[in-house]
Amino acid sequence: MASDKVVHVSDDNFEAEVISSSIPVLVDFWASWCAPCKAISPVIDALAEEYGGKIKIAKLNVDESAATPSKYGVRGIPALLLFKDGQLVDQLVGAVPKNQLESLIQKAL
Secondary structure, three states, X not given: OOOOOEEEEOOOOHXXXXXXXOOOEEEEEEOOOOHHHHHHHHHXXXXXXXXXXXXXXXXXXXXXXXXXXXXXXXXXXXXXXXXEOOEEEEEEEOOOOHHHHHHHHHHHO
């Protein structure tokens, strides 16, 4: 079950939700046909619950919004990009374990 703490972003609201965010944002670039994306989804939801208020967790469907992934050089999914103060600070590609994602998040806190 998807967490209600995960924000769904698109090309249209990426600037407002991610770039202008007052707290760091971890964006999961995914697609419905991507098996590794589905595999990592429960981890993303759990992180959204655990880090709510400290970091924003967002998901962007690359099939519905192609401009943003292209702008940030996303070539493979799942791609997890970490933004802080409107800047891309780090990224991971692939269905990585939860502890690796937590290490990524800690860089922004």
